[in-house]
Amino acid sequence: MKTIAVFAIKGGVGKTATAVNLAYASATQSARRTLLWDLDGQGAATFTLRLAAAPGQSARKLFAADAALDALIQPSAYPRLDVLAADKSLRHLDRAYAADSARRLKKMLKSFDRDYDRVILDCPPGLTTLAEEVFRAVDLIVVPLLPSPLSERAYEQLQSHLTKHHKKGPPLLPVWTMVDRRRALHKATVDAVPDRVAIPYAVAVEAMAVHQAPVAATAPHGPAARGFNRLWAEVEAALR
Numbered sequence: 136m137k138t139i140a141v142f143a144i145k146g147g148v149g150k151t152a153t154a155v156n157l158a159y160a161s162a163t164q165s166a167r168r169t170l171l172w173d174l175d176g177q178g179a180a181t182f183t184l185r186l187a188a189a190p191g192q193s194a195r196k197l198f199a200a201d202a203a204l205d206a207l208i209q210p211s212a213y214p215r216l217d218v219l220a221a222d223k224s225l226r227h228l229d230r231a232y233a234a235d236s237a238r239r240l241k242k243m244l245k246s247f248d249r250d251y252d253r254v255i256l257d258c259p260p261g262l263t264t265l266a267e268e269v270f271r272a273v274d275l276i277v278v279p280l281l282p283s284p285l286s287e288r289a290y291e292q293l294q295s296h297l298t299k300h301h302k303k304g305p306p307l308l309p310v311w312t313m314v315d316r317r318r319a320l321h322k323a324t325v326d327a328v329p330d331r332v333a334i335p336y337a338v339a340v341e342a343m344a345v346h347q348a349p350v351a352a353t354a355p356h357g358p359a360a361r362g363f364n365r366l367w368a369e370v371e372a373a374l375r
């Protein structure tokens with residue numbers, strides 16, 4: 136089993152869109168038994184896959200010592216793709232962690248080892264206590280970046296944070312998101328790093344919240360779906 140976090144310091148950069156579409160690519164393109172864990176209390180990834188938190192589910196219970204995680208996992212509408220839904224109480228998780236942190240996320244992830252080949256975490260933005268737990272626990276961090284010099288700066292900040300505080304931490308895989316090549320700044324920024332996958336700005340991605348489905352399920356041949364498939368291939372290559 137390998138674990139992949141989709142993380143960025145900044146909000147609204149396409150983390151959830153990336154996490155949902157990578158999870159779908161994992162389950163379909165690679166036929167991996169895949170778990171998408173929605174770690175953001177806003178629950179956008181959960182909603183996008185037409186799910187909701189199980190009744191009575193709460194982050195505190197989830198992170199309690201002997202939590203039965205399997206019972207909280209729900210199947211999605213797609214083969215091999217399961218979801219651990221978010222609930223609002225995740226917002227308070229940081230306080231719980233600040234009081235008592237013992238690498239529990241890593242232990243919890245280990246408990247999925249038998250049932251899943253790939254676990255993908257949709258993280259909330261920011262260098263929070265939860266983020267530090269994620270950095271200690273995962274095999275790879277996918278970092279969505281908007282094509283602007285400010286994003287590159289945020290990316291460098293994340294790199295230096297990991298170098299300083301997580302010396303044996305996971306590698307980073309950056310990806311451009313919401314790229315509009317008609318905009319000079321986007322084009323110049325993206326073309327300056329030709330090896331990095333670029334997900335185009337696409338109505339099909341925006342419409343994920345309406346259709347409540349991954350882009351590859353609604354517009355499989357569009358440029359966004361192709362971009363996410365290419366990104367997934369890079370994720371698989373980086374995990375080898």
Ligand SMILES: Nc1ncnc2c1ncn2[C@@H]1O[C@H](COP(=O)(O)OP(=O)(O)OP(=O)(O)O)[C@@H](O)[C@H]1O
Pocket residue numbers: 145146147148149150151152153175179258259260312313314334335336337338340341342343344359
């Ligand atoms: N490639 C894209 N093309 C068009 N719209 C996009 C694309 N990627 C994301 N969006 C839209 O941009 C908004 C933010 O995307 P998303 O929710 O994935 O970001 P996020 O980083 O998860 O945000 P948050 O920090 O709030 O969790 C959403 O409305 C989403 O539909």
Ligand SMILES: [Mg+2]
Pocket residue numbers: 150151152175179257258259
């Ligand atoms: Mg999100």
